[in-house]
Amino acid sequence: MVKEFIKYAIPSALAMFVSSLYTVVDGIFVGQGVGDMALAAVNIVLPFTVLLFGLASMFAIGGGSLVSKNIGAGKIEDAVNIFRQVFKFLLILSGIISIICIVFTDQIVRILGATDNLSGLAVDYLRFYAIFCIPNLIGIVLNSFVRNDGRPRLAMISTIAGAITNIVLDYVFIFPFGLGIKGAAIATGLGQIITVLILLPHFIKKIGFLSFGNVKLNLSDLKTFSMIGFPSFFAQFSYSIIVLIHNVMLVKSLGEIGISSYSIINYITTNTYMVLYGITLGVQPLISYNYGRKDGKKMLGFYKITCISSVLITGFFVVISFLFGKTLIGIFTSDPEISKIAYLALRVACFSYFAVGINLNTLVYFQALEKPKYSNLSCILRSVVYLPISLIVLYYIFGGNGIWGGTILSEALTLITITLIANVNTSTKHALAVDSISK
Numbered sequence: 001m002v003k004e005f006i007k008y009a010i011p012s013a014l015a016m017f018v019s020s021l022y023t024v025v026d027g028i029f030v031g032q033g034v035g036d037m038a039l040a041a042v043n044i045v046l047p048f049t050v051l052l053f054g055l056a057s058m059f060a061i062g063g064g065s066l067v068s069k070n071i072g073a074g075k076i077e078d079a080v081n082i083f084r085q086v087f088k089f090l091l092i093l094s095g096i097i098s099i100i101c102i103v104f105t106d107q108i109v110r111i112l113g114a115t116d117n118l119s120g121l122a123v124d125y126l127r128f129y130a131i132f133c134i135p136n137l138i139g140i141v142l143n144s145f146v147r148n149d150g151r152p153r154l155a156m157i158s159t160i161a162g163a164i165t166n167i168v169l170d171y172v173f174i175f176p177f178g179l180g181i182k183g184a185a186i187a188t189g190l191g192q193i194i195t196v197l198i199l200l201p202h203f204i205k206k207i208g209f210l211s212f213g214n215v216k217l218n219l220s221d222l223k224t225f226s227m228i229g230f231p232s233f234f235a236q237f238s239y240s241i242i243v244l245i246h247n248v249m250l251v252k253s254l255g256e257i258g259i260s261s262y263s264i265i266n267y268i269t270t271n272t273y274m275v276l277y278g279i280t281l282g283v284q285p286l287i288s289y290n291y292g293r294k295d296g297k298k299m300l301g302f303y304k305i306t307c308i309s310s311v312l313i314t315g316f317f318v319v320i321s322f323l324f325g326k327t328l329i330g331i332f333t334s335d336p337e338i339s340k341i342a343y344l345a346l347r348v349a350c351f352s353y354f355a356v357g358i359n360l361n362t363l364v365y366f367q368a369l370e371k372p373k374y375s376n377l378s379c380i381l382r383s384v385v386y387l388p389i390s391l392i393v394l395y396y397i398f399g400g401n402g403i404w405g406g407t408i409l410s411e412a413l414t415l416i417t418i419t420l421i422a423n424v425n426t427s428t429k430h431a432l433a434v435d436s437i438s439k
Contacts, residue, residue, distance in 0.1 A: 001302065008147065012156065012278040014156055014278070015158075015278060016275055017274065019162070021167075021271065024267050026167075026187070028332060030042060031333055033174040034121075037118065037256070039264065041114070042181070044112050044122045045109065047239075047243045048101075051236060054233040055093075056090070057235075057236060058232045058233035060143075061229045062228040062230070063145070065228055065367055066224065067288075068284075068286075069368075070292065071289065072289040082225060083210045084212065090137060090141055091134070097130075098130050098134060106123055109126060117256065125184065127185075128189070129185040136192045139192040143158055145210055147281070148285045154199070155199075158195045164191075170183070173186055228367055228370055231372045231375030232363075235375075238379040241383040245387060246406075254341065260333070261345060269346075272317045276310050279313075279361075280363075283303075283361075287302050291368055299368075300425060307358050321350040344404065349408070355408070355412045356407075358415055359382065362374075363375040366422070369431040371422075374421070374422040377422075381418070387406060389410075390407075390413075393409075394409065
């Protein structure tokens with residue numbers, strides 16, 4: 001079981017780490033090459049770009065869970081049909097989103113809370129990001145399906161190649177070419193195109209079970225994998241809400257300098273979040289496959305290993321934040337006031353990832369069990385219910401600096417609530433029993 005975990009989880013976590021690393025490098029180049037205001041502008045757009053990532057994750061995990069389950073049950077034809085429907089539907093949807101973002105960019109950034117000073121930069125970033133909406137979303141989904149089709153190393157290679165391309169082009173576009181914040185968005189899009197190009201041969205040459213082909217969209221199937229995958233979208237949507245609420249509170253309490261500080265924290269903590277998410281994504285095919293094989297012991301075993309790994313990774317991140325936090329922040333900005341605020345924020349925010357990692361693992365596990373209601377409840381609690389309450393209470397107790405502790409409190413309360421409401425062991429036995437009866 002440990003060997004299987006390493007085979008799937010480590011490549012996925014490594015790929016996500018490198019992918020998030022290019023996000024950090026992107027922030028460094030933007031901060032040093034364009035300025036602190038550009039960092040704040042990227043953070044304004046962040047809730048929307050995270051939302052797009054969530055949309056892709058919805059189809060990747062929703063469709064991927066069904067694909068792996070059907071492969072485990074020996075229903076290869078059903079698995080291929082689901083893959084083709086997911087791909088076709090997302091291709092259409094991403095094209096529509098791209099057009100909407102390009103046409104209504106000004107309105108979108110205003111809704112996201114851009115001030116007059118940040119609006120121009122935010123518009124530039126989002127508009128050029130939206131041009132590459134199709135490869136951005138398709139790359140995430142194909143990467144996940146390659147992993148579900150038994151080739152986790154290819155998924156890792158494609159992600160790393162795209163990330164390296166992004167890093168190189170970031171430097172070229174921002175510094176020698178002087179494209180500013182637009183250059184960062186273009187580099188991201190071109191990096192994702194490289195990822196897609198590396199993945200395409202797997203499906204075109206029919207190397208695994210899955211392949212491209214024309215298929216008629218079935219409303220029932222679309223509803224099924226969308227329902228299963230919706231918590232992944234909701235998880236990213238809730239993260240968007242978290243960022244949006246923080247931005248609103250920080251503007252009121254600390255001003256634009258607070259958003260700049262928060263932007264730096266997001267760049268740094270993104271590495272940890274994506275590694276934790278990468279482990280969860282890597283293990284998902286194993287859980288879904290064993291769900292198809294009715295092996296509850298292995299399913300729970302993979303869940304336990306994933307949770308232990310998440311705690312260890314977060315512990316390492318906490319140590320790094322305290323020992324090297326000032327150095328990391330100094331890479332993004334030379335402003336002493338921003339650095340001071342960001343360092344305090346980092347030392348508080350890093351502890352929230354102990355709960356974040358387990359919450360992510362539990363969320364995806366219930367998706368694999370085809371019990372998305374518990375995953376959705378987790379998302380609602382952490383972003384809509386507990387976070388606003390936590391931020392408001394801590395703000396009135398500790399002032400502006402109290403905002404940094406809001407995520408710790410909301411994530412911890414979510415973990416406690418879900419643990420009390422939905423027992424993983426009992427839910428697994430029930431899901432296997434119900435699935436056997438339905439057959």
